[in-house]
Amino acid sequence: MVRFPVDDPSKVETFKAGLAVRALALDARGNLWVASNTSPDFPMPPVPEGASIMKQFKTMGRAALMYKKPTGIVTMIRPDGGQRDPAGYNGNGAVNVPWGLNVDGNGTNLGGQLQRPMLTDVSIDAAGNVWAANNWNSPEAAVAEDPAYPTSTWGGGSGLTVIYGVAAPVKPPRMGPVKTY
Numbered sequence: 808m809v810r811f812p813v814d815d816p817s818k819v820e821t822f823k824a825g826l827a828v829r830a831l832a833l834d835a836r837g838n839l840w841v842a843s844n845t846s847p848d849f850p851m852p853p854v855p856e857g858a859s860i861m862k863q864f865k866t867m868g869r870a871a872l873m874y875k876k877p878t879g880i881v882t883m884i885r886p887d888g889g890q891r892d893p894a895g896y897n898g899n900g901a902v903n904v905p906w907g908l909n910v911d912g913n914g915t916n917l918g919g920q921l922q923r924p925m926l927t928d929v930s931i932d933a934a935g936n937v938w939a940a941n942n943w944n945s946p947e948a949a950v951a952e953d954p955a956y957p958t959s960t961w962g963g964g965s966g967l968t969v970i971y972g973v974a975a976p977v978k979p980p981r982m983g984p985v986k987t988y
Contacts, residue, residue: 808841808884823847823893825880827867830918830928833984834910837886842905842918845871845878846897868950877903881916907940912975912987927964933988935976941966 808822825843832840845851852870854863871878879902880895896902907928908918917937918929927942942964948954949962978986 808839808882810884810888820888822882822884822888822890823895824882824884825895826851827871829906830908832908832910832916834914834916835912835985835987836914837984839884840908840910840916841882841884842908843880843882843895844904844906845874846880847894849874849878865950865952868946869952871904872946872950876900879903879905881905881908906942909937910985911935911937912977912985914985915974917974930981931974931977933976933979935972935974937970937974939968939970940964941968 808824808828809819810822811817811819824841825845825847826849827844828841829844830842834840849871852866854866858866877897877900880897881902882890882895883892884890905918907926908916909929909931910916911931912935917931918926926939928940930938932938943949943962944964944966945954945958945961948958948960954962976988978988
């Protein structure tokens with residue numbers, strides 16, 4: 808991760824946050840929460856030079872989803888740049904290829920990855936409802952070299968789930984740090 812002041816981009820700070828960052832969320836204290844698909848020690852597969860973006864996605868996705876152990880972390884970076892745990896949090900393997908995350912009005916970090924579906928975005932509304940987007944009907948169809956014809960278009964998802972009242976409400980609009988009522 809990199810951070811720099813808008814008025815002076817030459818003052819770049821870098822932070823360890825795993826590989827393949829997919830989501831960012833600010834809590835009410837200004838802490839930045841970062842979800843990274845793969846852990847810092849993940850063995851990145853070689854991607855052929857000139858490969859299309861879909862070929863790159865298949866190569867990287869297959870490697871992450873087929874990896875022999877859970878991979879991916881959630882990292883927190885404080886406003887002063889400090890990191891309580893620079894190695895990130897993996898929940899002793901409970902976090903696996905995390906994508907979407909968000910922070911509710913109590914500062915609770917919500918999101919991560921379920922086996923099926925895979926949550927790619929998580930949002931919390933003013934009533935404390937959690938909205939979760941599923942962008943993966945079939946991970947195998949998205950990353951297989953030659954997916955079965957009947958399921959070959961199932962890589963993209965079509966699901967949206969709402970879980971009523973499980974989070975602390977947040978004030979819209981969600982720009983910048985979380986605001987509570």
